[in-house]
Amino acid sequence: MEFSFTEDQLMMRDMAKRFAEETIAPTIEEDEKNHYFRPEILQQMADLGFFGCVIPEEYGGLGLEDGMLTSMLLTEEIARVSPSWGLPFNMQTQGPARAILRWGNEDQKKEYIPKLVSTEYLGAFAITEPNSGSDVASMKTTAREEGDYFVLNGAKTWISNAHVADVALVYAMTEPALKHKGMTCFLVHLKDTPGVTTRAIETKLGLYCAPTGEIFFEDARVHKDQILGGLNNGFKVCMTMLDNTRLSCACRAVGVGRACLEEAAKYAKEREQFGKPISDYQMIRADIAEMVVHHQAAQLLVHKAAWEKDQDPNVRNTMSVSMAKYYASETANEAAHYCMKIFGSFGFSTEYPAERLLRDARSFLVVEGTSNIQKIIISGGYLG
Numbered sequence: 367m368e369f370s371f372t373e374d375q376l377m378m379r380d381m382a383k384r385f386a387e388e389t390i391a392p393t394i395e396e397d398e399k400n401h402y403f404r405p406e407i408l409q410q411m412a413d414l415g416f417f418g419c420v421i422p423e424e425y426g427g428l429g430l431e432d433g434m435l436t437s438m439l440l441t442e443e444i445a446r447v448s449p450s451w452g453l454p455f456n457m458q459t460q461g462p463a464r465a466i467l468r469w470g471n472e473d474q475k476k477e478y479i480p481k482l483v484s485t486e487y488l489g490a491f492a493i494t495e496p497n498s499g500s501d502v503a504s505m506k507t508t509a510r511e512e513g514d515y516f517v518l519n520g521a522k523t524w525i526s527n528a529h530v531a532d533v534a535l536v537y538a539m540t541e542p543a544l545k546h547k548g549m550t551c552f553l554v555h556l557k558d559t560p561g562v563t564t565r566a567i568e569t570k571l572g573l574y575c576a577p578t579g580e581i582f583f584e585d586a587r588v589h590k591d592q593i594l595g596g597l598n599n600g601f602k603v604c605m606t607m608l609d610n611t612r613l614s615c616a617c618r619a620v621g622v623g624r625a626c627l628e629e630a631a632k633y634a635k636e637r638e639q640f641g642k643p644i645s646d647y648q649m650i651r652a653d654i655a656e657m658v659v660h661h662q663a664a665q666l667l668v669h670k671a672a673w674e675k676d677q678d679p680n681v682r683n684t685m686s687v688s689m690a691k692y693y694a695s696e697t698a699n700e701a702a703h704y705c706m707k708i709f710g711s712f713g714f715s716t717e718y719p720a721e722r723l724l725r726d727a728r729s730f731l732v733v734e735g736t737s738n739i740q741k742i743i744i745s746g747g748y749l750g
Contacts, residue, residue, distance in 0.1 A: 368673075369488075375436050380414075381414060382440040386447035397464040398722060401574045403530065405488075408454055412485040416440050417458040420469065420679070426480030432678070435672040438617045445621025445676050446628075449726045450575035452618040457481045457527045460610040462489035462535050462592040468680065469551075469595035469603050478533065478553065490531035491611075492522040492558070492581055493604060500739050502537075502604060503546035507583060514590055516540070516552065518561070518583040528579030528707070529564040531556055535607070536581070537600050547602035553592040561586030572725030609684055612691045612734045617668050619694035619730040620661065626701035626723050627657045630708040636709075644708070653704040665691055685747040692740035695730035702727040729736070 371379070391405060397404065411417065419437040423428025430436055437455060463482040466474055481487040500507040507520025520539055522528070532553050541548030556562050566579045595603040629671030634645035643712055644650050671686040704725040706713035711719035731737050 367642040371435075371439070372432065374430075375439055377563050378419075378436055378721055379439040379443060380416075381486075382416065382443035382606055385410070386444050386451075390444070391447050395722075398574045399448075399716075400567060403575055403577050404612065405530075408453065408485050408488070410456060410608040411444075411451075412458070412483065415465070416444075416454065417483045417485070417503075417633055420459060421463060421479060425467070425475055426483040430562070432676050434613075434675040435669060435735065438613070438668055438672045439687055440577040441617040442621040442624065446625045448575060449618050449729070450573045452614075452621060453526055453573070453576045456611045456614050457491075457747050458485060458533070460614040461491045461607055462533065464489075464610050464679075465535055465551075465603055465607040465681065466553075466594065468606060469599075473591075474594065479567050481626065482533075487532040488527055488530055490525055490527040490534035491607065492525045492528070492536045492554075493533050494522060494524050496521060503535065504603065505539060505549070507536070507538040509514045509540045509550060509552065509585050509588070511540070512587070515587045516550075516590065516593075518552070518554070518586040518588060520583050524567065525579060525581055527577050528556075529566045529582050529743035530577045534581070535594065535603075536583075537604055538583075540598055540600075543599065546601040548598055549604070550597055551600040551603040552596050553595040554586070556581065556587055557587065571728055572722070573729055587701050605684075606682060608630075608734060609682055609687050610675075613668065613671050613687045614665070615730060615734040616671075616687070616694040617700040620664050620668055622723055622727050623657070623661045623664060623698040625719070626698070626705035626727075627654070627661055629719055629723070630654065630657065630701075630705040633712075634708055639739070647674070650708060653708060657701045657704055660700060662688070664694040664697045684743060688735075688740040688743040688747075691734065692744065695740075696725045697736055699731055713716065 415428055418427035419430050420433035423429035441452050441455045463479050466478050482489050495505050509516040509518050534556055536552045536554045539548055540550040561584045562577050563582045634650050635643050637644050667690040671690045673684040706720045706724050709720040712718050
């Protein structure tokens with residue numbers, strides 16, 4: 367594994383950094399306060415090629431050989447300024463587009479992938495239900511065969527982009543008695559399929575600029591042509607998709623951890639107590655040192671897993687992804703904790719970024735598989 371980046375990667379990373387600082391940062395605090403989602407930012411990200419790194423040119427992507435690692439570099443820069451705006455990398459590419467690229471037929475690839483890359487379609491994927499989270503196979507949403515269609519009934523909750531997405535990968539049980547072997551993935555047009563309704567969730571702790579909601583299916587008819595990956599093969603589609611979205615989630619956590627480190631270090635050098643900057647005090651320096659080491663370790667785990675995927679996108683590296691997701695999530699929260707401590711009373715104020723970073727960091731312990739689930743995967747992979 368190389369520990370340096372190509373000139374093209376550095377150029378794209380710097381472009382993402384400038385975009386985040388010049389386009390997202392100026393309004394982020396006001397947008398967060400108002401829970402405001404700006405579609406124009408998403409369009410600008412698409413125009414810059416952010417969602418095409420891991421997609422072949424024939425489907426509207428950039429066709430990069432090192433696309434996953436490049437995508438991680440972009441994601442970290444965006445998430446450093448706003449983890450809310452790091453989320454579209456999953457909604458457009460790492461989730462729906464990559465799953466369709468891996469499991470779709472040629473018609474599905476040509477229809478959906480270019481529109482997801484360009485954001486003509488806003489994407490989503492729907493797994494979690496009111497009573498089904500980590501135990502994916504226990505989901506209650508069903509799909510009953512009826513002629514050339516399947517009829518969907520059930521509900522999904524805590525779905526990113528639920529009420530703004532055009533198309534979603536919806537996982538449902540076609541043969542519930544078979545449990546995970548009876549799950550199927552459907553490509554569902556959320557806005558124009560009768561029987562599908564959506565509702566926003568606005569009572570969130572953080573990620574205020576990232577739309578989150580619920581999806582309800584009441585005798586929603588989806589044509590058989592909209593099955594992705596084959597009948598009763600949805601669990602495989604879901605697990606391979608999560609290998610990509612979890613890694614992107616880990617990278618967003620790295621971005622948050624880096625933001626915490628940078629903000630804490632800047633404040634510590636400016637804030638004076640007892641006649642000198644608090645950065646001169648050993649306990650502050652000890653906290654900063656831990657943040658530095660843990661950030662770089664998390665970053666390396668993410669880069670290693672991304673590099674592995676670039677070697678062969680179809681070979682699963684679940685163990686590496688789960689280690690990156692677990693460690694990056696935990697250390698982002700640790701960094702957010704230290705950041706708030708270093709800011710002192712100002713860390714408790716909404717006028718400074720420390721409190722927002724602390725709130726946003728909490729999400730990484732839950733989304734794309736909780737830390738406990740990652741530990742189960744890691745220990746299982748190690749113990750056999």
